[in-house]
Amino acid sequence: MNTLVIEDEEALAGHVVRALTRAGHDAAHAADGPAGLKQALSGRFDIVVLDVNLPGMDGFEVMQRLRKSGSGSRVLMLTARAEIGDRVQGLKAGADDYLTKPFAMEELLARVEALGRRGVPVEKSDVLQAGELTMDVRARRVVVSGETVALSPREMEVLKILLSEPGRTFSRDEICERIWQREHEYDTRTVEIFIMRLRKKLEGGAGVPVIETVRGAGYRLRVV
Ligand code: CA
Numbered sequence: 001m002n003t004l005v006i007e008d009e010e011a012l013a014g015h016v017v018r019a020l021t022r023a024g025h026d027a028a029h030a031a032d033g034p035a036g037l038k039q040a041l042s043g044r045f046d047i048v049v050l051d052v053n054l055p056g057m058d059g060f061e062v063m064q065r066l067r068k069s070g071s072g073s074r075v076l077m078l079t080a081r082a083e084i085g086d087r088v089q090g091l092k093a094g095a096d097d098y099l100t101k102p103f104a105m106e107e108l109l110a111r112v113e114a115l116g117r118r119g120v121p122v123e124k125s126d127v128l129q130a131g132e133l134t135m136d137v138r139a140r141r142v143v144v145s146g147e148t149v150a151l152s153p154r155e156m157e158v159l160k161i162l163l164s165e166p167g168r169t170f171s172r173d174e175i176c177e178r179i180w181q182r183e184h185e186y187d188t189r190t191v192e193i194f195i196m197r198l199r200k201k202l203e204g205g206a207g208v209p210v211i212e213t214v215r216g217a218g219y220r221l222r223v224v
Pocket residue numbers: 007008009051052053054
């Protein structure tokens with residue numbers, strides 16, 4: 001996979017780049033926010049490992065600009081353990097996953113590899129539909145009431161699960177397992193953040209399905 005590491009701590013960046021290279025990935029490095037954003041926007045990278053505290057422009061802003069540009073790169077954010085709000089803020093900004101510093105290099109490699117895989121099994125049909133919402137799975141394109149909506153890869157996966165059986169309730173655990181395949185202990189609250197992001201992007205319009213919270217059970221897609 002093509003990876004980009006945006007991290008200003010030279011020693012750490014060096015370790016990460018070497019570990020990725022040893023694991024068979026191509027790894028480029030940028031040492032500040034603006035340089036990292038510029039490289040990430042080139043569209044060459046499958047995965048971006050993005051530190052939060054960066055000179056020039058912080059990781060949240062890099063993340064937001066990247067998503068605004070419609071970038072489909074998957075982003076793993078590196079957050080400081082002391083900053084518990086960073087995880088939530090990073091996911092809200094559009095990150096696909098996060099890792100708290102300090103971390104074991106094996107854990108970073110496992111996360112990068114998990115992000116590189118398609119987490120959700122390929123559907124029989126390439127096009128999933130519910131009301132005014134259509135997802136072309138192969139083209140990774142979502143259209144709501146005739147308008148294309150830009151979703152991050154993880155948002156796409158969560159929506160794809162709900163859209164695979166509209167009306168069925170999926171528990172947070174099931175969504176987590178289908179996306180992350182039980183490789184790590186994941187915080188199921190992460191799913192809540194993806195649901196929140198999706199609701200914001202999909203809201204509006206007659207016939208547009210809504211993501212309902214089924215108390216104590218999970219989430220389901222319902223066409224209203
Ligand atoms: Ca830093």
